[in-house]
Amino acid sequence: MTKHIAPPATAEQIMQALGVTQEDREIIDRVLKEVDEEEEAEATRSSVQTPIRRPDPEDDTRRPKTGPKS
């Protein structure tokens, strides 16, 4: 399997080769910022946990009821 051995282009070289205009860059920056904000909001939502309620030791309503003694 041959490898294509060539020095990788820089980001700026790639952008120039693509013909990305200043207007394109502004659109790209805006859209990527929106994606970042959505990812951050999603991460915040998934990290929020409902607090765990420990059973009250004084509360006997949850204890299994025992039948009458014969």
Place this chain on the structure above:
Amino acid sequence: MPFELGMAYALGQLRSHSFFILEEKPLRLQASLSDLNGHDPHIHGGDPPGILRCVLDCFGTPLAAPPLSALESLNRRLTITAKKLQRDHRTDGPFHPFLFRQLAGAATQSARARGLIR
């Protein structure tokens, strides 16, 4: 894309020119085209991880190959970016020159931000 493959193969015969063949299914290419000596196809299986593995096989080097997980994360981000650009431009797909250029630019910016390129 048989036309483009023919052009790439002819260029490879005339001068120093490298090309890679990506195919979804194993042995399908050999069933229809048997004269590609020395150009085994890279089989991707039709899904993004398969495509990304083929890209790493073709272009990755032992010292500088990013992990597959990094590329998958980038792919997910770009999928969201592509949908936003399509919505903004009111198109039903990414295959318009201006939209494709912006998406490629977004991919470049994201790759640079993650240290995958300089």
